[in-house]
Amino acid sequence: MHARFSSSLLTAILLAAGAQAAASTLNQNVSWTIDRAGTATKYRVVAYGDSIYAGYNGSTTSAAKYSAPTVDAEYLSAQWNADIESVRRTKSGAVAEDVYNNKIVAERSYMQASSTRVVTFEMCGNDGLQARTAYKSQTGTCDDAVLTAAENSCKTFVTAAMDYINANAYAGVKLKVISNLHYPGYAADSAQSSCKDPNTGATVRMQDKFLPSLARINHMMCDVARQKGFMCADNFAQYMGADHDSNGDGQIDSEALRYVPGESQASYVNRITATLRSTIRDANTHFVSSSSSYDYIQSDDTHPTYTGSTVTAGLFGGTTGTGAPRYTSFSGGKNPIWNQYGHERMGWAVSVFNLPTP
Template identity: 75%
Template sequence: MTLLFQAPFARRLGSRLMAAVALAALALPTSASTLNQNVSWTIDRAGTTAKYRVVAYGDSIYAGYNGSTTNAAKYAAPTVQAEYLSALWNADIESVRRTKSGAVASDVYQNKIVAERSYMQAANTRVVTFEMCGNDGLQARSNFKGQTGTCNYGVLDTAVQNCKTNVAAAMDYINANAYAGVKLKIVSNLYYPGYAADNVQSSCRSASTGATVNLRDKFLPALVKMNYWMCEYARQKGFKCADSFAEYMGADFDSNGDGLVDSNALRYQAGESEANYLTRITSTLRATLRDANTHFVSASSSFDYIQSDDTHPTFTGGTVSAGLLGGTTSSGAPRYTSFTSGKSPIWNQFGHERMGWTLSVANPPAP
């Protein structure tokens, strides 16, 4: 017997199926689940005819992930950077975000940068940027937190090595395949989500002492090593490095009296050794690190850079379709048409605004 569903029932069934699929994907970013979240948004500047492209590859950070499987932040960091470029070049800027929430570094490299290389090969491409490794770190952290018995630090070492391998490969591939007229290639390194929450003891025990270990004491050096090699490979391979770690984790004033603004002091220094960078961040300046949920822009004022999931950057400016139902391809007028001293009025008030500004510091003066 053939059963024909009436239209209202079919619609209800379809809605329930979509809801089930959406719920199944919500385990993002620390699980093995992944979700393509692609967006193309053009900053449409009045009175201009030229249009250039910024291509951004990455995971949930560049995606503008906000907990939804169907939409994402319109003004994620790469699109914020595009807004700065639009004003600098007096041109329309197309921000193309080819991203996969939940993806580890190898996935971003193989299935975004390599598989979707055509986006950076377009003749109007002027900027190529990428970020990766966050999910390698999150998955290693999740594994370590779940350990009992004797601690296995190898999962952290593996995450660092996978990050190094794929960051280097990504830079080499972009150098070999991006449009010849690209003016800027830039990588963003990692901030530390959950910095405060990780200040607890492990369930596993050290093989040498028999005692539990502080989770943050183990996770911080691994993340710092990832960040070092992102910036060092960038120096070696003709990229710029946007130091999001320094911009998120350090206050915008001198909290320790060393004569340096904390966020400036924490930045990678071109040419320094891994050992020097590791010591500087995990020891010398350790006391200046602060959880980005409370980013101090002065001694008495702070903003929250991390969403309630304690992982993804905060944002403003609304959302666009991105995910299960496809991605947005659209345009809109810039929120700001000029920038005093190269900074928007909200450059330091939201996580994505801060990261976008950090990327924009390297913007070339002309297309």
Template identity: 45%
Template sequence: MKPDIKQLALGLAIASSCVIGIDALALDGTVPQNSAYNVLRDGAQDTLRIVAYGDSIVAGYISPTTIAERSSTHVAAEYAAVLWGQNIEVRRRAQSGAVASAIYNRIVNDTSFMQTNSTVGVHVVMCGNDYLQARTAFAGQTGQCSFDELAAALDTCLNFTGQAIDYVNQNAGPNARLKIIGNLYYPGFDADDELTNCTSPDTGQPLNRRDDVFLSIIAESNWETCTMAVENGWICADNFAELMTADFDSNGDGMIDSESVRFIPGEPLEDYVERILAANQAGLLRDANFKQIAPGATVSYLLSDDTHTTFLGPEGKASLGTTASGNVAVFHPTDVPFPDFRNPDWNMNGHDRMGSALASNYDLNVDVGPDASLLVCEAFDNTLSFNDRVFFGPWPVFVDFGDGNSINTEAAEMSLGLFNQFSNPGLYAVNAVVTGAYDTVWHDSALVDVLSAADAVMMLLDDFAEVALTTVMDRGWFVDTLDHLTDALDAAQAGETESAQQSLVMFSQNIVQSSTEADDVDRLTALADRTIAALDCDLDQGASRAGSRARTSFTLPQRSPVRQGPIRESRWVEFEGVNYHPNDPRLHELQLRMAEEYLELYLSGDRRWDDYLKLFLSSDRRWEKYLDRLLSGSAP
């Protein structure tokens, strides 16, 4: 029987643990390893600051006197310099070997570093050494296992993590909106796959250190840390997912391994822990010394001490009384963001991997909002939003609605309202371009399908036909109601707006007075009301727009670099060898003719209706779900 994870705490050297020689330690057994490195950007107008507080992982620990200049925070700053077009100064205030309480004290004592107006980000890593010390005590136990020191380490970690988050929120500079805390990876994963020297209080048998004790507690600690971060406006960098699993689907379950263990905000603790344990049982978790970046390709993310992460680039001198400083040459200089937002070595060593994950939160992430389907003259009312943690505007914004209307303004807030009324039916691409510093361009688009009043009547016909298939209706009432719709369609296509509106009013009255389900009545009458309003728009414009659909295209400004969001493509329907847009009136006329023939046969009891339905299905797959019901006789 496994011990209750609520009574345990992690007893291993996790992401931020360090093993160092006593002769190089300060009086409290730790080493202050501070640094003040800079990333310079050609053409920069400003210098922004990122401050990192933590233990040896933040320091970039190599030995008590040396650090990696390109630690994870510094790697992230290289990405930031390109994305934001500015110089980035990285201030690492690190205490290698320090427990969570000491890291919290460093944050308090070094508050001034994060209070400058230029500070835009604060990173924190802590708790590793609390667990390291508890692990040492646990490993020496014989007899019956006691989990008291492990539990105390967990409680202490979460207590000071919460205090650190609160303190940074209250004291960071006014522009420090990008706050990130790292969770814990598991060095020693293979080494801990052995039995304890003590025995379980429940079974009297030894426990597996990794599978029975430590892994459950890593999962609990990570969930608690990430949940605290999210609840307090922070981002959680999931180092466990980045370092402990393959970057591909190794077991054929349809999910990339690293995504299968990633923290999901809002997921209950028990579900997260169960997911991590299940991944281990399935063989998806691997020692970070053997990180699988592709099938058959393995790299080591840990140094020879089996604890600290590997790195790329020069080493610096940082120890008691010494602060490493200077401008560090960008290892992969570039004028534009890297493809897929990753440098060529993003997955080749531990610090580049964690730095790339940090920097994934630095993108502006322009979002123009969802695609929309409207009737003519209805309001397109979306919101252009950004990642407000890295917005350093005001920045120029250009929005092209695709119908000749556009917005050319500056965004000084975190979002911008997008409002437009399309006067003609068509398929429009609404494109937004935000130009940041150094002409960095972000782009996103949404498709807006604008339907004419005649299109809307055909939608009503489709919807009404579906209701007819699932509802017992009086034949005379059904035919009269269908006639109102076909009259409305004929009138709308002929430009007889008032006659079409009258037919739609009569249709709505018939529906309301029927035994049709309330939800169907509400949906059909609401669409009828919108169609009547669209006909008013047609009347104001002086002509029906049936058949006047347009398609627009958009070309990005020739700036570089470009961060382009996905262009969402429409689904085209093939009918009798011709491709139609789903709302093309010609397609609807063909489908309507077939549907009317089918309905007449169906109502008359002629069994040839099944052949017509099959033919109708060949052009409109929405009817497919009714086929089995009709052919089996389960539909009315």
């Protein structure tokens, strides 16, 4: 009898796992507190998003412990001499509308807690990935409508998310940050399309089609943020530009690629797709100097790399845990591995906006 029960239970679990794995989205929620010695004061960072903030690693049951929001929490813990709870309410595979409705709106209570001091979110990556897949599958005459629809949806829900957070987050929140999009698969997209341009009749280099679309999305994210009291962590610049001056223009590439507050869309898109195009590199090889590089993208050619252990997040629920910080102080506002992994770089990019006091 006991053996039959165990077998039935195992079958039920496997069936549930298979059903969820086949689904297009996966909730991956984690709460991890940076427990700093000598203090009992605790503040909260709330992060909403998709697989990027989730720390997705290809598993349906686990995620990176130190994804970008928790990396930022570690910086805050040192800066504020406090315990910092990193709350990640994320849904891997979710498009912007899903993140907005089912995370930001449906789970607003997390940012309404009186301990909340930072709210950050990211979205639209899956809108872009799905549009790219649809475009690549086209034959005959190329149709840009799938890219335009993704851009429009992204703008609608990024704007709605900022308005909703502004209206609903705890009044004591000191900082709101959006993270924009890196370009996963940049090198792989240096290939011709199956469809043909309606004007020239020739196939299209996919990188040339997708980069301007991504640039328009990233400009929108940062510009709407500027208008609505959010900061913008420019992950495109952080991931896709080297940390040295590769073209001799007197600027560090990752700095030169950054969005400039108030810059027009036309100016930004031209700078990314033309003026500084030669400095853009696939983030699988992010050069921190002219001779040293690190891999910011996992083997799936999409999700950021990370270091350290994982936590339960996915089919079997989410982790709520506590641990000591890996680093208790930061020279120049950077941990020793700030530029060696994708999540470390993204977490640092969010942290540069942190305020000196809570």
